[in-house]
Amino acid sequence: MPSSPHTQTVQLQLEKVPERDSHGQRVMVKDSAGGLAPKLLTGFRFAGGIDQDRQYCPYGYPDCGIYVTHVYSGSPAEKAGLRVHDKILQVNGNNLAFLGHAQVAALLNRETQLSLLVHRGFQRFTTQLSDSLGSEARVSASVLL
């Protein structure tokens, strides 16, 4: 992908962290072997997938790729440098191009260590309009460079 001053493609390394509940205990889930294993968290939310309808996402992503919509603070994702509106191209060498949303989620949950190839170039321009009544409206446009 062409890289301009506004776009870049980066490789990020993530170490997952076990999830802790409100009491500080590790959250255990059943794993494939039948026993309990600690649930590991990466700490971001993503949207997209080949089976998703793009129009339902208000951010206006230009395609059905996997985009990060939220990064929790203090999470491994944040520490690794993952940002909102990053497009994840590959996970551990696996191409995410033709995977549905659930499949991507399963893939990301399965791996313990993640090496993400991420394209960062999505920009949202927001302006604020206020009318005479003082109420504000946000008008936003989305551009992918």
Added chain:
Amino acid sequence: TFAPAAAARPSRGMATDAESLHLARSGHSAQSRRSSAGPQPYQPQYFQQQQQTPQPPIKLMQLQQHRQPLLNPPAYPNQSVLPGPYHITISGGAGPYQPPVQPPEHCAETNTVLTSETAASASCHEADTGVKDADSGIGAASSCSCARASTVGLSAALGVAAFASPPLMLALPRSGAFAAWPLGECGVACEGQLLGLAFRLLALLVAAWCLFFRRARASLPRVLAFRAFLLCLLFAVIAVFWAFYALRIVRQRERDYDTVVQFAVALADALLFLHYLGVVLLEIRHLQCRFSVKVLRSPDGEARLYTLGETSVQRAAVHVLQRYCVDFSAFNPHLHSMLTMSGGGGSGARNTRRYKFYELDRASSAASGHSRGQSRAEGGPSSAAERFQFECDFERRLRKRRARLVSAADEAFAHIGRTAQHRSDQSAGAAISRQMEASEAAQAVFPTLLRPLQRYLRVTRQQPRYSMDAVLQHLAACIRHGLGPRAFIERYLGQGRVVEDPRSGTAGQAWTLASDSPASRSLEDGANFCLRRGAVSLLCTVRRVPFFGLGEELLEPAAGRRFVLDIGANAMV
């Protein structure tokens, strides 16, 4: 020369709209064409009007010569001959507007005649307006009826008796009419009671004057249930109190005057409470919003929706009529019949065009007439296309004439403005302009307004409504109050409201009420009643306003409201 034609008119039956309009302008093209022996040379109407000598137009129903010369005819350098006496109207009920005669066997069993009048004398002298023959007859007859007079007399007698009872009860012991009645003196408490009684009577007088001494809006066919109930109750109260007074006080020669005073005060209290009951029953009950009544006017389909309270059908009818007068646009039968006749090939439409043309096809009558009739009957599309075409033409013509009228009015009022300004510039030695009164100024600028106004009124079929006098007066009033040209012509641009129509009977109108249920029954959901007067029918459909069950939903304070974006599938990893 026109007398024989005028005599022949009624025998020919009702003239069509087009011919009545002809009479408005010059009145002669149709007449002369018909009455003259030889064929008339082809002349477009536009030129016809200017060339003919001014003559009074012929009225169809009532001959009313309407000729008024100008008081101070201004000297126009360009016009040597003013177009004669100014006629804008045929006044009176000219035209095919005729109240349909309803044979009595058509009346349903609940048909009642609803007459409304306010001043008996006014409605009795209403025979001038031709259309209102039905009104004057009916209104005069029953306005002076003894039913109404007896009701009024009875209520008045009862009211006077009620009001005079407490003082009479107080005065009787003291008057000495009864022998051997030793009466005590009036102490302090007794005097206080007397003051209270005086105030109660004053309140009763003022309240009765407010509530009952009013000009009746309408006379209704059936007995008003609540009013009759109140009268009976009043009579009962007075009778009972007097009976007790006679038995207990007079017969036993009550010594204590305080007791008598208290008795009179009790009577006054009872009367006040009765008045309160009257207020609630007669006034407040019908102010609530319980029913919605949709009023649909028959010939042209205009409809409105009003709210009513709990009333009887006849009172609801009166309420509807009052709102109808104010809200609905005035019904112009000429305009309506012209617009509805447009679909069928419209002889009315063709005749009002500027240039006449003759269709050879029409001369070969019978076959083509049949075929035309057939095509009109079959042709949804053909008549609809004609109607659409006609409406487009009509709209265009209307807008053109309206534009000319507006610009003429602007010019006229600008002229007046300049005149006023010249008045202030007299010191500068400008041309001397006479200082004119408003009526003189009106007559001065009227000729420039006359032609466009006449044309516009003709297009909207309003010329029977306004006489030259009325227009001049209106113009003078506008000038006097310093109004603008748009304000002046506003009256003529639209059809106006029903109550504004100068030919509608503001003194009294006779309407006929026909309803499913008896007229004194209370309104119900789904009731229908119909009000008729002449060509206008109002169908009123009553629906009950539903009962609203209101629940409450608590909202968080504005700062605490949070919203979540719906992003679709948004898995957390």
